[in-house]
Amino acid sequence: MNLLLFPEQALSTEGILQVSGVQLQHLRNVLRSSIGDTIRVGKVNGSMGTGRVIEIDERRAVIDVTLDQSPPPKLALTLLLALPRPKMLRRILRMVAELGVGELHLINSYRVQKSYWQTPILEDASIENYFMQGLEQARDTCLPSVNLQRRFKPFVEDDLPDLVSGKRALVAHPGDYPPCPGPAAPLQHTVLAIGPEGGFIPYEIDMLQAAGFAPISLGPRILRVETAVPTLVAKLC
Amino acid sequence: MNLLLFPEQALSTEGILQVSGVQLQHLRNVLRSSIGDTIRVGKVNGSMGTGRVIEIDERRAVIDVTLDQSPPPKLALTLLLALPRPKMLRRILRMVAELGVGELHLINSYRVQKSYWQTPILEDASIENYFMQGLEQARDTCLPSVNLQRRFKPFVEDDLPDLVSGKRALVAHPGDYPPCPGPAAPLQHTVLAIGPEGGFIPYEIDMLQAAGFAPISLGPRILRVETAVPTLVAKLC
Structure with missing residues (x-):
């Protein structure tokens, strides 16, 4: 565009x-x-x-x-992403729009520094600006929706059950877990959670599993969030 | 690491x-x-x-x-990449090592600006430095091999036939081509060519096809090279 x-x-x-x-x-x-x-x-x-x-x-x-x-259809994917540090956040926002993700939840996690939530990049007009850069690149017009979830536990306990109902829910986590699967069946929607640099802590993984998320691994290599996002989206969609 | x-x-x-x-x-x-x-x-x-x-x-x-x-095994993938602009090149070099690509050829193309070949980022010690950053991230130790192919035609005519012999050869190109396939059969090696921003020109696509490359598409979205590389690697490996 x-x-x-x-x-x-x-x-x-x-x-x-x-x-x-x-x-x-x-x-x-x-x-x-x-x-x-x-x-x-x-x-x-x-x-x-x-x-x-x-x-x-x-x-x-x-x-x-x-x-x-018509713009291209959005991916059948909801992305839950532990808030990255500001420098990386810009690129991630562009990339999320560029890849065709329709719904993004930036979530808190034990390893997300509190200061990250103060960045002006999270202001509405700023997020929209980075999304538009991604849309222009990808020749798309539809802004993803974005939600800021500043508290992990209430989000997982109160909001996630509705969000994952009837969907395939996966959390990418380094460790001895099954490999990332391929695309879902047609019409099947995937909810994908990706932790911060350093990963979710065990308590968070336990809570996500209790909410129906299956842990998956990308193998022995630990990827930066910027590389993990397109890698996982490509495998799952 | x-x-x-x-x-x-x-x-x-x-x-x-x-x-x-x-x-x-x-x-x-x-x-x-x-x-x-x-x-x-x-x-x-x-x-x-x-x-x-x-x-x-x-x-x-x-x-x-x-x-x-032992370090993790390299991917069964050789990457041919039109030389990106310097600012992007740093991130691409890190990412190539991070993803586990074993062999990289940075190639010329009509839409690669001549000045890009002058960047000090292409000096041996510099490339090694960015590769090492990617390896440290990914917990790997093995440097990818890298070749600078400053002339498109001699590379395609003289070097490519040996390079692709017995391998699956694909060129990612926007257009009405089959979608990117999934992982190759076990032991099957893939050679993947990715063009510059703006894409290979038709003459270059013709030459790559003559050398045995099948064009594939990533769909209606045009991805930046930085997003296309992990997306294609994830689908193909």
């Missing part, structure tokens, strides 16, 4: 769009668009298609937009 | 190791090791095991090392 439009950005009834600001800079400086060029356009949480550049100068661009395609 | 030893770092016949410099700093400042602690130790391209800290101060650490385990 070259240009992902916010819900409030209106097209004229003839499909004419005017852009300025950051989007104009992107068209001029990154895409180096000129009159007559065709670019990929999508609307956040809406359809996508193409745009033909009719006018472009330092003040504005005028684009003739046709939104006639 | 907490401490990965260079080949030239000798243990005494009793398995006693003295460390100083960067490794000592890592023990003191990152691992915060103190006397009696047990750490994970490995020898580059050799065996791995544990070390007990006997002495540690600002000048040196003395560690009683037992190397009694």
Whole structure:
């Protein structure tokens, strides 16, 4: 996607769009668009298609937009991820949207430093911004939903039973566990939990198992969270 | 792995190791090791095991090392990767070692900027450094082999036939191709080619197909190289 439009950005009834600001800079400086060029356009949480550049100068661009395609379907996967440290969180948020995960829960864990919850990256507008970068990369328009679960025990006890009901629930954890299985049966949804650097503690694994999660292993190599996320998503979906 | 030893770092016949410099700093400042602690130790391209800290101060650490385990086996995968831009290259090198890829060829492509080949990241000592970071993360000791293929056509015409002989050869390319298959049969080796941002050009795809590569697709989402590498490795291995 070259240009992902916010819900409030209106097209004229003839499909004419005017852009300025950051989007104009992107068209001029990154895409180096000129009159007559065709670019990929999508609307956040809406359809996508193409745009033909009719006018472009330092003040504005005028684009003739046709939104006639549906975004790709989301993966049948809910991701529960122990909140990563801020530097990694940015990349993880982009990657979650890029991979097509529809629902993300950032959860607390004993090995998540309390300070991580203070990062401005977790502000709504910031999360949306990183998600949009991932969507643009992947040619998708639909923002994942995101939930911040700052307390592990109430989340696992009160929210997880509904969340995993009728679904395949797995927790990736280093150790002598069965290997990560392959894709679920069609229409079967998977809930995948991934711990922090250093892993969930035994008490947390016990609680997740009591909530119906089966531990799985990725083998002898211990992967960073950034590598484990796409690896697990690829195997499970 | 907490401490990965260079080949030239000798243990005494009793398995006693003295460390100083960067490794000592890592023990003191990152691992915060103190006397009696047990750490994970490995020898580059050799065996791995544990070390007990006997002495540690600002000048040196003395560690009683037992190397009694084999490193995990490498994946049955050779990776051909169009040289990424330098910023991404660092992370890719770490990730290649972390994932257990045994053989990497960084290759040229029409869409690889010539300047990318000038980066100091490609110097031997630098590549080894990033590989070692990946190995330490993954608890492995064996450096991948790496080849720089600065010219596409001679590489494909002269080197690829031997490289793919008897192997499953696949090129990941966006488009209307069959989906990425699952793991190969046991003992079957896979050679996987991944293009640059923007993809291989049609001429390059034609040449790879002529060399026996079958194009495969990851679906409607266009993934960054950093996400595509673990995704493809996970599906194929």
